[in-house]
Amino acid sequence: MSDTGSISSGIAARYATAIFELAKDAKKLPAVEKDFDALAAALEDSDALRDLTSSPVYTREDAASSVAAIAKKMKLSKDVASTLGLMAEKRRLFVLPSLITTVKAMIAEEKGEITAEVTAAKSLTKAQQDKLAKTLKATIGKDVNVNVSVDETLIGGLIVKVGSKMIDSSIRSKLSNLQNAMKEVG
Numbered sequence: 001m002s003d004t005g006s007i008s009s010g011i012a013a014r015y016a017t018a019i020f021e022l023a024k025d026a027k028k029l030p031a032v033e034k035d036f037d038a039l040a041a042a043l044e045d046s047d048a049l050r051d052l053t054s055s056p057v058y059t060r061e062d063a064a065s066s067v068a069a070i071a072k073k074m075k076l077s078k079d080v081a082s083t084l085g086l087m088a089e090k091r092r093l094f095v096l097p098s099l100i101t102t103v104k105a106m107i108a109e110e111k112g113e114i115t116a117e118v119t120a121a122k123s124l125t126k127a128q129q130d131k132l133a134k135t136l137k138a139t140i141g142k143d144v145n146v147n148v149s150v151d152e153t154l155i156g157g158l159i160v161k162v163g164s165k166m167i168d169s170s171i172r173s174k175l176s177n178l179q180n181a182m183k184e185v186g
Contacts, residue, residue, distance in 0.1 A: 012098035015083060019099075020106045022079050033107045035080045040100045042074065053093040063088035113143040117161040121154040121170070136162065 023032040042049055052058060052066055067088045071081035087093050108115060116136055118124070124132070129146050136144040140162060151159075155171035 008095050009098055009102075011092055012095040012102050015087065015092070015095070015099050016102035016106060019079060019083050019103055020110075023077075024110070026079075028077065028079070029107055029110065031077050032080060033104065035074075035076045036100050036103050036107075038074055038076070039080075039096070040104075042070075043097060043100070053096045056091075060089050060091060063091075063093060067093070108145065111143075113145055114140060114162060115145045115147060118146055118148045119151050119154065119159040119170075120148055121150070121152055121156045121158075123150050124148050132158075132160075136160070 019032060020029075023029050043053070049070070052063060058066070064085055067084045068081070071084055076084070084093075084096075087096070087099075105115070116133075118132065129148060133144045133146050136146075144162070153172060155175070157170035157173075158167075159170055159173075160167045
């Protein structure tokens with residue numbers, strides 16, 4: 001039995017490659033990046049849009065007409081709007097979150113950037129985010145975009161994920177390590 005996560009990422013990768021190549025050839029990567037940033041924000045903010053992308057209740061025609069209306073309202077580029085319409089017709093809107101992530105990663109790679117997923121115990125100020133990005137750039141050698149999420153259970157510190165590397169300097173992790181060390185002694 002195949003893993004549905006890998007199937008979804010495979011579908012998203014094919015659509016992402018198509019959109020990326022079209023935009024790159026037409027020198028429209030900044031516009032496509034802006035479109036996908038807007039789509040990511042809309043997907044995060046709208047329960048109705050998330051429902052449209054994940055619910056099998058909507059017919060292909062309803063999904064396609066809804067996506068066309070959304071694309072028109074958001075003033076998405078022709079290529080992005082067409083791709084979303086095709087995805088709706090083929091019942092592939094469920095891969096939209098993965099598509100957004102994949103396209104944004106491809107554009108960042110093209111620009112020589114990398115994204116760091118940062119989890120903090122409390123929200124970081126702009127100055128703290130800039131300092132973290134500067135420190136990571138010095139370590140990695142590429143421009144770093146910092147995506148911050150808050151998890152108060154960390155108590156303090158940060159968890160930073162860049163590519164396959166992870167740095168966990170959270171107090172929760174340090175307490176857990178101390179607890180494990182104490183169990184080994186006693």
